[in-house]
Amino acid sequence: MMPPVLELRGVSKSFPGVKALDTVSFAINxxxxxxxxxxxxxxxxxxxxxxxxxxxxxxxxxxxxxQTIRIASPRRAFDSGxxxxxxxxxxxxxxxxxxxxxxxxxxxxxxYGLISKARMNEAAAxxxxxxxxxxxxxxxxxxxxFADRQMVEIAKALSLDSRIxxxxxxxxxxxxxxxxxxxxxxxxxxxxDLKQRASIVFISHRLEEVxxxxxxxxxxxxxxxxxELAAGEATVKDLHQHMVGRQLHHEYYRxxxxxxxxxRVVLQCEGLxxxxxxxxxxxxxxAGEIIGIAGVIGSGREDxxxxxxxxxxxxxxxxxxxxxVVRFAAAHDATRKGVGxxxxxxxxxxxxxxxxxxxxxxxxxxxxYVANGVLRFAAERATAREWIDRLKIKTPSSATMVGSLSxxxxxxxxxxxWRIAGVHVLILDHPTRGIDVGAKEDVYELVxxxxxxxxxVILLGDTLEEVIGLSNRILVMRDGEVTATFEAxxxxxxxxxxxxxxxx
Amino acid sequence: MKVxxxxxxxxxxxxxxxxxxxxxxALCILxxxxxxxxxxxxxxxxxxxxAAIPLVLCMGATxxxxxxxxxxxxxxxxxxxxxxxxxxxxxxxxxxxxxxFSVPLAIIAGGAxxxxxxxxxxKLKTPSxxxxxxxxFAGVGIATAILGGETVRISDQTFRFLSLGRFLGIPMAxxxxxxxxxxxxxxxxxxxxxxxxxxxxxxEITARHAGIPIERTRILIFAVAGLFYGxxxxxxxxxxxxxxxxxxxxxxxxxxxxxxxxxxxxSGGVGSVLNSVIGVMxxxxxxxxxxxxxxxxYVQQGVQGLLIIAAVALALDRSRLEVVK
Numbered sequence: 084m085m086p087p088v089l090e091l092r093g094v095s096k097s098f099p100g101v102k103a104l105d106t107v108s109f110a111i112n113x114x115x116x117x118x119x120x121x122x123x124x125x126x127x128x129x130x131x132x133x134x135x136x137x138x139x140x141x142x143x144x145x146x147x148x149x150q151t152i153r154i155a156s157p158r159r160a161f162d163s164g165x166x167x168x169x170x171x172x173x174x175x176x177x178x179x180x181x182x183x184x185x186x187x188x189x190x191x192x193x194x195y196g197l198i199s200k201a202r203m204n205e206a207a208a209x210x211x212x213x214x215x216x217x218x219x220x221x222x223x224x225x226x227x228x229f230a231d232r233q234m235v236e237i238a239k240a241l242s243l244d245s246r247i248x249x250x251x252x253x254x255x256x257x258x259x260x261x262x263x264x265x266x267x268x269x270x271x272x273x274x275x276d277l278k279q280r281a282s283i284v285f286i287s288h289r290l291e292e293v294x295x296x297x298x299x300x301x302x303x304x305x306x307x308x309x310x311e312l313a314a315g316e317a318t319v320k321d322l323h324q325h326m327v328g329r330q331l332h333h334e335y336y337r338x339x340x341x342x343x344x345x346x347r348v349v350l351q352c353e354g355l356x357x358x359x360x361x362x363x364x365x366x367x368x369x370a371g372e373i374i375g376i377a378g379v380i381g382s383g384r385e386d387x388x389x390x391x392x393x394x395x396x397x398x399x400x401x402x403x404x405x406x407x408v409v410r411f412a413a414a415h416d417a418t419r420k421g422v423g424x425x426x427x428x429x430x431x432x433x434x435x436x437x438x439x440x441x442x443x444x445x446x447x448x449x450x451x452y453v454a455n456g457v458l459r460f461a462a463e464r465a466t467a468r469e470w471i472d473r474l475k476i477k478t479p480s481s482a483t484m485v486g487s488l489s490x491x492x493x494x495x496x497x498x499x500x501w502r503i504a505g506v507h508v509l510i511l512d513h514p515t516r517g518i519d520v521g522a523k524e525d526v527y528e529l530v531x532x533x534x535x536x537x538x539x540v541i542l543l544g545d546t547l548e549e550v551i552g553l554s555n556r557i558l559v560m561r562d563g564e565v566t567a568t569f570e571a572x573x574x575x576x577x578x579x580x581x582x583x584x585x586x587x
Numbered sequence: 588m589k590v591x592x593x594x595x596x597x598x599x600x601x602x603x604x605x606x607x608x609x610x611x612x613a614l615c616i617l618x619x620x621x622x623x624x625x626x627x628x629x630x631x632x633x634x635x636x637x638a639a640i641p642l643v644l645c646m647g648a649t650x651x652x653x654x655x656x657x658x659x660x661x662x663x664x665x666x667x668x669x670x671x672x673x674x675x676x677x678x679x680x681x682x683x684x685x686x687x688f689s690v691p692l693a694i695i696a697g698g699a700x701x702x703x704x705x706x707x708x709x710k711l712k713t714p715s716x717x718x719x720x721x722x723x724f725a726g727v728g729i730a731t732a733i734l735g736g737e738t739v740r741i742s743d744q745t746f747r748f749l750s751l752g753r754f755l756g757i758p759m760a761x762x763x764x765x766x767x768x769x770x771x772x773x774x775x776x777x778x779x780x781x782x783x784x785x786x787x788x789x790x791e792i793t794a795r796h797a798g799i800p801i802e803r804t805r806i807l808i809f810a811v812a813g814l815f816y817g818x819x820x821x822x823x824x825x826x827x828x829x830x831x832x833x834x835x836x837x838x839x840x841x842x843x844x845x846x847x848x849x850x851x852x853x854s855g856g857v858g859s860v861l862n863s864v865i866g867v868m869x870x871x872x873x874x875x876x877x878x879x880x881x882x883x884x885y886v887q888q889g890v891q892g893l894l895i896i897a898a899v900a901l902a903l904d905r906s907r908l909e910v911v912k
Contacts, residue, residue, distance in 0.1 A: 135796075157795075158797075173796055175790055177856045186782070186794070186797040186799070187786075189779045197778060198782065
């Protein structure tokens with residue numbers, strides 16, 4: 084039997100605090116379409132980055148056509164016959180279609196050191212024909228529609244076909260998420276065409292599509308491949324089950340401490356819309372309540388969170404905070420009304436790493452610590468010490484740089500910042516991302532403390548399990564709309580499978 | 588909704604593309620209303636002559652700015668190469684008189700300083716802003732040290748022909764500048780370097796993923812820019828018939844103004860050396876026009892300052908801007 088075109092054997096990759104890939108083994112045979120599915124953070128993207136030479140694995144081997152290779156760079160991946168179509172497009176809008184297709188590989192069009200545009204355009208036209216795109220190769224990509232740019236990206240991957248001697252593998256990362264039905268059908272036709280010459284890895288959240296196009300499906304969870312099954316024998320429900328896998332353990336999420344929300348509405352959304360992100364979002368949030376929002380990337384929940392915190396403006400709809408209609412033009416408007424956001428990118432957005440613990444904590448409430456235009460350091464330090472004790476933050480002192488603390492303690496400082504600012508609505512965007520298990524439990528404990536004191540929380544969980552475990556009520560979003568609402572009282576939590584059904 | 592937005596974006600982009608040319612025409616019409624002497628062949632040739640050196644300098648600076656970096660070493664490199672070339676041709680201080688052989692030497696020296704810019708910027712990962720500022724100051728400093736504040740007088744008439752000589756009634760400096768523009772345009776349009784500098788200026792991460800040698804490209808572009816500055820130094824000496832350390836004073840501001848006014852975005856990736864040709868003409872026409880209208884020199888400088896801020900403000904695509912530093 085022929086060796087697989089591309090094979091991973093026991094590949095692992097760790098980042099501080101996270102095992103992104105855990106002894107992953109994975110094989111693609113010639114002419115095969117392999118589906119790869121898993122929840123956000125299951126390790127799919129890491130796997131692709133290893134295959135594309137962007138990450139180097141800590142352990143394990145990559146085999147191409149029966150030989151072990153090291154993929155040191157994206158270019159090396161390309162020369163080994165592996166082309167990737169990125170989820171975030173890698174098309175440069177300032178260059179033409181042809182220039183994008185052959186970017187970094189212009190040498191074949193050189194004559195006396197000069198690029199022949201005519202020959203490059205000719206060669207690009209051949210690739211464009213493969214994806215049935217009728218634009219001129221000299222068109223600037225900025226002038227193409229989003230879907231057409233995706234096709235250019237695919238054409239770029241296909242250009243490998245005539246330029247590599249061996250077999251080629253094309254990695255398609257969520258290629259259909261920006262495409263219309265008609266374009267998806269076209270893409271599938273192209274993929275089926277391609278099977279003659281290439282092997283394809285197809286990654287998608289749309290499980291029906293995965294089953295439709297794939298021969299075999301790998302399911303990933305927590306950085307591991309947990310299941311491999313033939314597409315013909317699987318159903319969407321099976322896939323859901325494997326993606327979710329384990330059972331909930333109640334104590335982890337401090338379910339016993341889940342509060343019953345009061346009747347007081349602190350925040351009310353009424354038909355909120357943001358073009359291209361979400362539409363018609365309506366829900367009330369009560370004091371002491373945790374509303375979890377579940378959804379895949381592109382569901383619009385991140386945009387919604389940013390709008391509620393004033394980081395972006397909504398296009399239509401009304402937002403009521405504490406009984407008065409508000410319109411947030413900037414984040415400080417939201418802060419003034421008592422709404423705070425704990426962002427997912429802690430290092431970039433949540434904290435100032437070069438500031439001390441005390442400086443970070445008072446950042447959102449600085450006016451309180453100013454007398455006659457001068458900062459009152461003693462008061463600042465006293466408050467910091469109080470919160471370090473209350474939240475059990477492990478730090479040598481209040482004057483330690485936040486950047487030197489562990490991820491969990493950093494997150495506690497961010498939470499303390501909003502508590503000091505006196506917010507009563509806190510939006511938690513992936514509050515436990517990149518922090519270890521023990522610290523996660525601390526954060527859950529703190530969230531329970533906050534709701535016990537009457538704060539209201541909107542939670543975009545790191546995992547579905549987290550959303551279900553912590554929330555009183557769960558909104559499921561898909562393509563910018565709320566597709567389902569679940570009550571989640573302690574002891575009667577909805578099942579993950581039921582949520583996923585409305586997510587994908 | 589989306590379609591309308593896209594069309595607006597398109598129309599706006601179209602306007603941005605043609606705005607510099609429209610501004611140039613408007614300026615010309617406006618000034619000629621004030622002064623009949625403006626629209627004469629004689630004045631036109633004078634304008635071209637005034638534009639020659641800024642054009643040469645702008646070709647280098649455009650590449651750097653397209654790449655998303657900035658080059659503040661223009662004056663330093665020009666000063667050093669100018670002093671060098673003035674000492675190499677027949678003059679009243681040094682004994683060398685190698686004539687036109689000094690030209691390639693000066694250009695190469697400019698390239699070497701540009702290379703230094705690039706190496707420091709890339710290898711030490713220092714921002715181009717700071718690196719080139721330092722190299723530029725060093726250049727002026729070395730030029731001052733060499734001459735000790737003196738001025739070299741050139742007696743080599745063949746060398747001066749490079750600026751003052753005429754072909755078909757047009758000064759040689761203009762022909763040389765035109766050749767520099769042609770070379771720059773070919774680099775931009777027909778070489779990998781040109782392609783890659785756009786890619787880097789647009790999105791460096793994507794460019795890296797495409798396998799482009801980012802560091803080498805950056806270093807080379809700084810070196811190429813240095814070559815143009817070296818040529819600029821040569822033309823300056825040929826024009827004035829003398830060399831001194833302060834010969835390049837004021838050239839940096841005109842250069843960056845012209846590039847930006849021409850429509851090349853400081854954020855990188857958008858623009859062209861042809862835009863800079865328009866930009867240089869706008870700056871030169873404006874300066875010339877202000878002189879013809881009898882505006883005081885210091886007011887002229889103020890007008891240039893306002894011009895660059897207006898140009899940047901108009902050209903910015905604020906929809907994509909999140910953080911302004």
